[in-house]
Amino acid sequence: MSKTIKNTATKEEGKNALVPKLRFPEFRGAVGWTPVALGEASVPVTERVGERKLTPVSISAGIGFVPQAERFGRDISGNQYQLYTLVRDGDFVFNKGNSLKFPQGCIYLLERWGQVAAPNVFICFRMKDGYSNGFFQQCFEQNQHGRQLKRHITSGARSNGLLNISKDTFFGVEIPTPSPAEQQKIAECLSSVDELIATQAQKLDALKTHKKGLMQQLFPREDETQPRFRFPEFQNTGEWEIKTMGSFASFSSGGTPSKDNPAYWNGSIPWVSASSMYDLIIKKADHYVTPLAIGKGTRIAKKGSILILVRGSMLFKRVPICIAGIDVAFNQDVKALDVDTSINTSFLLYQLSAFQSRIPINETGIGAGKIELEHLKGFELFFPEVHEQQRIADCLTNLDDLITTETKKLEALKAHKKGLMQQLFPSLGEAEA
Template sequence: MSSNFKKTPFGFVPPNWSLNPLHSIVERVTEKNENRSENVLTISARDGLVNQKDYFNKSVASKNLSKYFYLRKGDFAYNKSYSKGYPYGVIKMLEKYPVGVVSTLYICFRNKKKDVNNEFLKYLFESSLWYNEVRMIAKEGGRAHGLLNIGVKEFFDIMLPFPTIKEQQKIAAILTSVDEAIEKTEQIIEQTETVKKGLMQQLFTKGIKHTEFKDSDIGELPVSWSVIELSEVVEILDGQRKPIKKADRELIDGEIPYYGASGIIDWVNDFIFDEPLVLLAEDGENLKSRNLPIAFKIVGKTWVNNHAHVLRPTSINIDYLEYYLESIDYEKYISGSAQPKLNQQTIRKIKVAYPSELEQNKIASILNEIDEKLISEKKGIEYLNSLKQGLMQQLLTGRVRVPINDNEEVSS
């Protein structure tokens, strides 16, 4: 490494950067809520500090919020729970709301230094640069109940690298611009998915350019359409499914997707099917919440467990079938309350709106075009996230320096 850098616990950083213990930069927040706010927050690694009900679709907080920590916008919270991809927990800044409350299991703090940019601090904690410091203070064998055993004092003693305030601001501005691009792309995806949902409803009830309609068992449909049962247009291959225990899957790790109720859950080195098929979830909470796909197409060599029905289309466009099954409400078909289930006898009787082959192809083509746009935008998100990670690694260590003009005004 060049002599222009100095060695630190984070690797080499520029010589004019300072190393500071966290306690010299921030102050701990232990202010109690005293029932001022009901905005209970939880930490999402992806979305930051978010409303608990919005995140879990329910409240998991205690009824008495008076002892919860009271946070203001710009404050930070550290969740010591470790998870895949986040071995030392997650630290996030409160951005979405003016105030909120969090569990006292979190370590909370706020910036107290005028020469430390809050956005820079946010990105420092979004990176993995602080992991090594926390790794050294996490007590061995102290991972009870999914929480790292890290003392509060030891946490506030971790060392962090800081450039000058102007360079902090410039770095934060660059990373913020990437975040803004990510947010705009996410909005495009959300809008496109809303359009797709409305279009599916229109296409599966009104079709394309029809003017005459009739009543049917599933509502008003074009006169030329018929209503059939699912069993009339698919062959159900559930008898060929075979679940594999996780421990056994580890012994046959490979490149062939292993599917469950909502998509790929693992990879194996053997296959059951090698053809285009549609999977329809058999059980699980997702049948009601619909947070993940219920019906989806699989192609090529695949292995499917016993949590998804396997459908081979016989006289229906496979894409039309996939979209149609994903569009309908399954509430009347679901049995079981503790564990919602779509049994095979029931799915055989699912009513399907059945246009001509030509119109099925046209409807599938329209929806495929929208999916191609969604795939393109999601790839854009992946690229931007990868770009952001690379920039954080380079900018937050000074490997790439940003030009600073003493007369330049940089937003804080």
């Protein structure tokens, strides 16, 4: 501990100290933070697994450690297993693979695993005394390492998907660091926020799981014509009626206006494509068109229309289905359904969502999924009388409203943490001013 403090004091004499915008009261009069290289603050972990029988792991950006068998469907260590690195709880592992969240690679702390086997292409290290795991974990979550490694990466990923980052370069990354006591205080503060975020995420997941189970009860299962659960007032009203989609809906196709004509784009009308179809009710899109574009490659789906993605690689994971909350335009990969007044559109939306795994998906020559129009028109759905449709739609809509509320709470907590971290950590660039 004393050695760490001595090193910090020496650095203070040669570098401008860093001071965050927000400090806890007991540290406001303390010296500024000092950039410390990872090579100084940690020791490499290089012990091989050898004959030990441990779980081979990978690292997934945004998730952390994942057993190889879970991520890849099998253990991919093969003959290299004995050369894997032995990683213990409290060790950090750097995955040099680039990702959307961490373009220069991600770093995770091993916790509650005991011991695991990590591929030897990963860089593993352990913090020295005086350097808090919790503090550095938050620094790596901020991607402080990536912002420095970026200038050392001169080419894309290799054939194995890993960036060309040497150990010397990695351990040369400098992290602005306060005293051990201040490190611990910050780590405890942010850890408490992380616990709130985790609790809220669990609450949200529980609601989504409840909705999924409820939908399985509210709509008929395969080879059945009425659901397992019916509201008391409808329990003796008989079987649901089977209808094909072509019998109660008309279908229209969208399109893409010429990208060469600027008069068609950047207007006020949402132009819906696969990337926009994540909410049940759609009122906005990634791109917008002008009224001039309508009839010149695209068309309008009126408010209340059902929109279904019928072409794209996304179909192999899910079938995006939504209701137009306002008049929208849409592209050629989307079908719009104009539904008879005898059908409750919200009820239809929820039933299609519940049955989406039954919709036949074909594969195109370029590897994308496709729903044939004749299959969609012939797809069978089940309908009670209109009052029961409304009752089911209201129940699920209320649950969706609750999910939306809890989602916003989760997003607010994450935004609070992000803002707090911006205040609690100084920028390394400030030292160079």
